[in-house]
Amino acid sequence: MKNPLESLQATVVLGLVLTVVMVLIVNAIH
Amino acid sequence: MEYFGDAYWSFFFRWLHIMSGVMWIGLLWYFNFVQIPSMPKIPDEQKPAISKVIAPSALFWFRWAAMSTIITGLIEAWLNGYLGDALTLGLGSMGTPLATRIGFGMWLGTIMWFNVWFLIWPNQKKVLGMVQASPDEKKKAGRIALLASRTNTMLSIPMLYAMASASHLG
Numbered sequence: 080m081k082n083p084l085e086s087l088q089a090t091v092v093l094g095l096v097l098t099v100v101m102v103l104i105v106n107a108i109h
Numbered sequence: 110m111e112y113f114g115d116a117y118w119s120f121f122f123r124w125l126h127i128m129s130g131v132m133w134i135g136l137l138w139y140f141n142f143v144q145i146p147s148m149p150k151i152p153d154e155q156k157p158a159i160s161k162v163i164a165p166s167a168l169f170w171f172r173w174a175a176m177s178t179i180i181t182g183l184i185e186a187w188l189n190g191y192l193g194d195a196l197t198l199g200l201g202s203m204g205t206p207l208a209t210r211i212g213f214g215m216w217l218g219t220i221m222w223f224n225v226w227f228l229i230w231p232n233q234k235k236v237l238g239m240v241q242a243s244p245d246e247k248k249k250a251g252r253i254a255l256l257a258s259r260t261n262t263m264l265s266i267p268m269l270y271a272m273a274s275a276s277h278l279g
Binding site: 084093094095100102 | 141142146198199200204205206209210213255256259260262263264265266267270271
């Protein structure tokens with residue numbers, strides 16, 4: 080299977096998804 | 110505000126941190142959004158302009174900007190008194206949302222700094238012919254450097270959110 084990081088578009092989408100996950104974790108902590 | 114008091118030095122290192130960070134992430138995005146996608150479109154006889162001149166120079170400023178960013182960031186966090194709380198993601202009894210946010214930014218930035226110095230740079234040296242490597246080793250090194258660079262591009266998005274939200278959301 081192709082690594083999604085080989086695609087620039089997929090890299091940006093993964094970065095945005097990680098941002099949402101991080102915000103949810105920060106909100107869960109506080 | 111008292112110039113050269115504690116508050117001033119905190120601001121001073123933040124200024125250095127932002128300048129270094131702009132150069133680091135600016136060059137990271139240049140590699141990923143401009144240089145790498147453009148390489149297949151450049152005629153072979155013109156490729157050395159990138160691989161022999163532009164890329165080595167960009168990589169020099171890229172890796173030292175990464176170093177400057179992490180050093181000035183750690184000094185700034187220490188001067189502001191939240192270094193320990195941030196490194197523990199604000200999970201201690203004195204933890205604040207600011208420490209958690211800046212902590213995520215610091216850890217993501219630290220992973221990115223590690224990738225620059227221990228994955229991207231050693232492998233790019235092989236790709237660019239700055240150290241000896243067989244064609245197979247060069248191909249493998251190129252893939253590792255690309256994936257590490259793409260990992261950093263991916264992490265730069267939540268990292269910048271964490272850094273900016275720590276300052277502007279509290």
